[in-house]
Amino acid sequence: MKPCDAPTMKDVAREAGVSLGTVSKVINGIPVGEQYRKRVEAATEKLGYQVNNYARGLKTNKTYCVALVMPSLHHPFFAVLVNELSEYLMQQGYRSLLMITNYDSLVEKKCFSLAQQNKIDGIIALTYSPDLDVDESISVVTIDRHISNHPCVSSDNFHGGELAAEKLMELGCKKLLFLHIGNVIVGEAEKRGPGFENACRTAGADYHSIWLTDQDTEAPFFRFLEEHIHNGKLEYDGIFCNSDGLGVRVCEFLKARGIRIPEDVQIIGYDGIVDYATGRYGCSTIVQPIAEMAQTAVNLLLNQQGTLAPRNTSLAVHYAPGGTTRD
Amino acid sequence: MKPCDAPTMKDVAREAGVSLGTVSKVINGIPVGEQYRKRVEAATEKLGYQVNNYARGLKTNKTYCVALVMPSLHHPFFAVLVNELSEYLMQQGYRSLLMITNYDSLVEKKCFSLAQQNKIDGIIALTYSPDLDVDESISVVTIDRHISNHPCVSSDNFHGGELAAEKLMELGCKKLLFLHIGNVIVGEAEKRGPGFENACRTAGADYHSIWLTDQDTEAPFFRFLEEHIHNGKLEYDGIFCNSDGLGVRVCEFLKARGIRIPEDVQIIGYDGIVDYATGRYGCSTIVQPIAEMAQTAVNLLLNQQGTLAPRNTSLAVHYAPGGTTRD
DNA sequence: TGTGTTATATATAACGTTTCACGAAGGAAA
DNA sequence: TTTCCTTCGTGAAACGTTATATATAACACA
Numbered sequence: 001m002k003p004c005d006a007p008t009m010k011d012v013a014r015e016a017g018v019s020l021g022t023v024s025k026v027i028n029g030i031p032v033g034e035q036y037r038k039r040v041e042a043a044t045e046k047l048g049y050q051v052n053n054y055a056r057g058l059k060t061n062k063t064y065c066v067a068l069v070m071p072s073l074h075h076p077f078f079a080v081l082v083n084e085l086s087e088y089l090m091q092q093g094y095r096s097l098l099m100i101t102n103y104d105s106l107v108e109k110k111c112f113s114l115a116q117q118n119k120i121d122g123i124i125a126l127t128y129s130p131d132l133d134v135d136e137s138i139s140v141v142t143i144d145r146h147i148s149n150h151p152c153v154s155s156d157n158f159h160g161g162e163l164a165a166e167k168l169m170e171l172g173c174k175k176l177l178f179l180h181i182g183n184v185i186v187g188e189a190e191k192r193g194p195g196f197e198n199a200c201r202t203a204g205a206d207y208h209s210i211w212l213t214d215q216d217t218e219a220p221f222f223r224f225l226e227e228h229i230h231n232g233k234l235e236y237d238g239i240f241c242n243s244d245g246l247g248v249r250v251c252e253f254l255k256a257r258g259i260r261i262p263e264d265v266q267i268i269g270y271d272g273i274v275d276y277a278t279g280r281y282g283c284s285t286i287v288q289p290i291a292e293m294a295q296t297a298v299n300l301l302l303n304q305q306g307t308l309a310p311r312n313t314s315l316a317v318h319y320a321p322g323g324t325t326r327d
Numbered sequence: 328m329k330p331c332d333a334p335t336m337k338d339v340a341r342e343a344g345v346s347l348g349t350v351s352k353v354i355n356g357i358p359v360g361e362q363y364r365k366r367v368e369a370a371t372e373k374l375g376y377q378v379n380n381y382a383r384g385l386k387t388n389k390t391y392c393v394a395l396v397m398p399s400l401h402h403p404f405f406a407v408l409v410n411e412l413s414e415y416l417m418q419q420g421y422r423s424l425l426m427i428t429n430y431d432s433l434v435e436k437k438c439f440s441l442a443q444q445n446k447i448d449g450i451i452a453l454t455y456s457p458d459l460d461v462d463e464s465i466s467v468v469t470i471d472r473h474i475s476n477h478p479c480v481s482s483d484n485f486h487g488g489e490l491a492a493e494k495l496m497e498l499g500c501k502k503l504l505f506l507h508i509g510n511v512i513v514g515e516a517e518k519r520g521p522g523f524e525n526a527c528r529t530a531g532a533d534y535h536s537i538w539l540t541d542q543d544t545e546a547p548f549f550r551f552l553e554e555h556i557h558n559g560k561l562e563y564d565g566i567f568c569n570s571d572g573l574g575v576r577v578c579e580f581l582k583a584r585g586i587r588i589p590e591d592v593q594i595i596g597y598d599g600i601v602d603y604a605t606g607r608y609g610c611s612t613i614v615q616p617i618a619e620m621a622q623t624a625v626n627l628l629l630n631q632q633g634t635l636a637p638r639n640t641s642l643a644v645h646y647a648p649g650g651t652t653r654d
Numbered sequence: 655t656g657t658g659t660t661a662t663a664t665a666t667a668a669c670g671t672t673t674c675a676c677g678a679a680g681g682a683a684a
Numbered sequence: 685t686t687t688c689c690t691t692c693g694t695g696a697a698a699c700g701t702t703a704t705a706t707a708t709a710a711c712a713c714a
Contacts, residue, residue, distance in 0.1 A: 006443070008670055019694045024672060033692070050444045054390065055670035057381040058699050068425070072410060076603055079406035083399060086427045095445065098395070098425040100413045116333070117377045118422065248604035273603070276403055277575035282604055335700055346664045351702060360662070382700035385669050 007047040016043035027051060057119060066301065067097045067115035069108065069125035076273050077290070078126070081143070084294035085124060092302060094121070105129035122301040130185050141301045141309075143293065145187035151309040153297045154188035155288040160317040161195025164240040164268045164286055167319050169203055171266055171326050173238025176200055176207040179221050179250065180242040184213045188314065192242050192270055208236070218246065222253055232258050234265050244269035247283040251324055267324040281322030289315050334374040343370035354378060384446060393628065394424045394442035396435065396452035403600050404617070405453065408470070411621035412451060419629060421448070432456035449628040457512050468628045468636075470620065472514035478636040480624045481515035482615040487644040488522025491567040491595045491613055494646050496530055498593055498653050500565025503527055503534040506548050506577065507569040511540045515641070519569050519597060535563070545573065549580055559585050561592050571596035574610040578651055594651040608649030616642050 013023045016039040025032045026040040043049070057063040066089055073079040086096045097120060099111040108129045115123050122139035125147065132147050134140055140150040168176055178196050182189060193209060200207040212220060228235040234254065241247040247269025251261050259265055262284075272287030274280065292315050300309050321327045340350045343366040352359045353367040370376070384390040393416055400406045413423045424447060426438040435456045442450050449466035452474065459474050461467055467477040495503055505523050509516060520536060527534040539547060555562040561581065568574040574596025578588050586592055589611075599614030601607065619642050627636050648654045 010670075020671085021673080021695075022693060025693090028672085031692090036693075050440070052385070052670055053445045054381050054384040055699090056672075058379070058385055058670080058701085059672045061699080063381065065424075073400060073406040073413075074403075074410060074603065076401075076403065076406070079400040079403070082425070083401060083406075083427055086400075086425050087429065090426065095441070096425050098409070098413050098423050099417065100410055102414065113377070114422070118380045245604040252605065275602075276401065276600070277572040277609055278579065337700080347701085348665075348703085349663060352663090355702085358662095363663080379700055382669090383702075385671085385700080386702045388669080 007049045012043045012049045016040045063119050065095045065120045067120045067123045069099045069111045071101050071103045080290050084291045088295050088298050103128050124297050139304050141297045144189050151300050153293050153313050155317045156314040157188050157191040158195035160286040161192040162199040163319050165196045165199035168238035175236045176238045177236040178209040178240045181212040196240050239267045241269045244271045244273040244282050244285050261324050262326045284322040284325040286317050287320050334376045339370045339376045343367045390446050392422045392447045394447045394450045396426045396438045398428050398430045407617050411618045415622050415625050430455050451624050466631050468624045471516050478627050480640050482644045483641040484515050484518040485522035487613040488519040489526040490646050492523045492526035495565035502563045503565045504563040505536040505567045508539040523567050566594045568596045571598045571600040571609050571612050588651050589653045611649040611652040613644050614647050
């Protein structure tokens with residue numbers, strides 16, 4: 001690290017032969033006499049002056065900085081989410097402080113405390129701690145999970161589940177299976193299952209659900225599938241997985257056992273993850289509007305005054321075929 | 328956004344009945360009389376005091392903040408890189424300011440200026456502007472590309488190319504093909520080709536190279552391949568692609584034309600991108616040590632005093648089979 | 655007991671901004 | 685002219701820290 005002493009407003013003021021207050025006004029776009037403004041602008045240009053955001057933040061208590069607390073960027077959903085959040089924040093004149101928690105409760109808590117210490121203007125978080133509790137003096141918007149009474153943004157998981165069931169039935173599936181592996185904490189994403197089951201019941205369809213938490217491995221899924229293959233045919237002909245990753249793995253598992261996808265079994269996942277290499281979905285899927293979720297979260301955070309924000313905002317999802325269904 | 332007035336050092340001092348300086352010492356771990364320290368700690372705890380990093384940064388001119396300037400997080404290489412950078416920085420007590428440039432020169436320049444305005448302690452950047460020029464008063468470490476005289480971290484691209492060629496030959500390939508599509512700017516990654524060609528020449532092997540820039544589409548590659556398929560057989564039996572993504576696409580293209588991978592043609596990519604769903608490589612590949620690159624970049628940045636840092640640091644790569652070669 | 659020497663807490667001056675009260679300058683109305 | 689407004693630049697105080705100089709207490713030694 002090198003020392004880095006930039007010119008200050010005082011230098012600009014001296015150079016331009018005006019007072020500090022005048023320079024401040026010019027910098028902040030407050031109207032000021034023509035000849036003064038010109039002199040200040042010239043001096044600013046000449047010295048290469050740049051505002052010191054630390055001094056400004058100290059004085060105004062406004063830092064134009066938002067902390068993004070995320071579990072990991074190894075998963076494309078999080079990576080794209082952070083990408084969209086950061087880009088949109090920048091467009092709105094905000095900076096983003098990235099904090100990776102690695103799914104660790106302790107780190108999550110540390111991040112929240114660190115964020116406050118940095119006097120950020122707000123936090124957008126996707127967390128895994130069951131007991132995270134952040135008082136309302138600080139602005140927080142969460143994604144997919146609830147923390148205290150802070151507003152939460154998610155896709156319409158319940159309807160996403162319904163959509164998957166309806167689509168499978170529409171495509172001719174008679175015996176449906178729902179596979180869920182996820183957070184021990186019940187968040188918005190855990191409504192996919194109820195949505196799916198609801199649609200099945202409404203239609204009077206034959207279905208079965210298996211729920212696992214991320215404490216478990218996925219082995220029970222595959223054991224179940226194995227047990228329900230008779231004479232090279234799976235007993236179920238439509239499967240809804242609560243993530244695209246799981247969808248792809250289930251697909252691979254069945255193919256390896258000679259079951260044809262989508263001829264024998266149709267599979268729908270959830271998320272809408274696009275493969276970086278092929279540009280395609282890994283499986284047919286319910287697509288979450290990631291960019292829209294990011295923008296909604298940012299807007300909610302930035303316009304949050306008092307306690308007007310709704311505790312929950314869920315955005316429309318849509319179905320997209322990805323080769324594992326017969327459409 | 329809500330107002331957020333936290334307790335200040337003055338409050339702690341009053342509560343503890345000591346002076347400001349004493350509180351400062353306790354906060355910064357400077358030895359202080361036992362009973363004083365206890366009183367201050369009690370007061371800190373009671374009021375829930377947290378240091379204001381903006382005030383501290385203003386005074387010390389040290390912000391413990393590093394800007395990460397990256398093109399996008401849609402590509403897993405960048406996403407994982409940012410993940411590792413951010414985690415390691417946090418471990419070292421630094422925060423990371425994420426800036427997404429979307430491969431746009433203008434945005435890249437804006438990010439550099441913004442970063443300085445935020446008085447960050449340094450910048451880690453992966454950029455695409457040909458004319459980016461950052462004076463040396465600010466600490467910068469780049470990845471894969473050179474900016475002015477700032478140190479650059481990359482994987483050993485030249486040797487990676489050699490490795491790919493050697494591996495293909497070792498696996499019995501007689502007629503090799505190298506496909507490159509990349510940056511118009513010549514960065515470290517552009518040494519993969521020369522490495523590959525060098526190994527081919529050394530071994531006296533038959534090879535052909537095609538170079539495209541990212542101004543082009545990949546169409547010429549596929550046209551070339553098409554033209555060299557005769558009677559369902561490709562004229563080449565070993566292909567090195569300068570990225571895993573390209574490797575996967577070439578693989579798909581050939582398979583669609585009835586050519587068997589790896590029986591008829593063997594393919595090696597570059598990067599070592601692990602698919603999030605399967606946990607496997609998309610193709611056989613030269614693996615870049617992303618975590619190590621991240622840590623090296625951070626260490627270089629944080630220990631940068633004067634101009635000791637080497638202009639280039641390249642880290643060892645290794646080959647990993649991924650199903651598109653006969654090993 | 656007085657002096658010199660540490661040790662350690664306090665008071666104060668920065669750091670680079672913004673903001674606000676003040677006053678000077680320039681018109682307009684009488 | 686004089687008076688009163690209005691406009692607009694100036695100077696100083698403040699934001700929450702750290703760092704430096706100063707003051708105070710404590711102790712040892714002659």
